[in-house]
Amino acid sequence: MEGWIGLLAVVAILFVIFRIYESVRNWWLNREERKAEKAELEQIRQKELVKALPSHMVRSLERFEAEVRSGKDHFLGQNDFSPLACFGYKVGKTNGLPEKQRREVIYYTWYAELPDVLPQGYVRKWGGPGSYKRYLMIMRHLEMLANQRRSRRNYHVAVAHWDADRKWFQETYGELANKYFQHGWKS
Structure with a gap:
């Protein structure tokens, strides 16, 4: 035994x-x-x-920087001061960009260096170029914009644009962003 x-x-x-x-x-x-x-x-x-920024984004960035440096109290809050806004991202039926340009701005904002005119603490919150954190901040920002205006009158087109752009960004680049995270490009 x-x-x-x-x-x-x-x-x-x-x-x-x-x-x-x-x-x-x-x-x-x-x-x-x-x-x-x-x-x-x-x-x-x-x-x-x-990659170089498309010319429409360069023009938007130049206008944005000029307005900030002029000292005009143009910006109402950080929504107007966002990296997406500084590169010209706009939605809605009145002044909104065509879908292709909106999505181009979103994509390039993910990889772009953010301008020096933005407060550095705010820039750090958005993470570095091509990082998972930047991807996540863009996703959250689009969601926040849509949610803030979802119940307001006359914002249905803008909300539809934010929701559609967020969904497109997630479906098109979510997997790549997760791989960046897994391989160390977190922030």
Whole structure:
């Protein structure tokens, strides 16, 4: 009987050692895959970080910076002072941009350096260019804008634009943003 117990103990120990070996082996193989994925993501991210802003965004940024530097008390709050606003993002039926341009502004804002005229504490809250934090702040900002005006009269077109743009950004770039997060580009 003691021989069987000893044999079972040896088999159990070998089984545990084999499971540990498998875990370490899988971890090592996954590590190599993660390194390759990170290198690929780095290429994508670097390519986007160096892209020049479209001309309509450059003009909007120049106007924004000029207004801020002029000292005019033009801005009502941080919604008007947001990175999206400084690059010209506008919705609604009166002064709103076409869908393609709105979404271009959202995308480029994710990767752009934010202007020096924005308060630095506020800029830090938005995270660095091409980061998960910047992605998340854009998502939250669009949601906040829609929610603040959802029950107001005459804002149905603007709210529909914010909701549609947020959904588009999440569906188109949410997975990439999560990969950035997983590989260290959190803020």
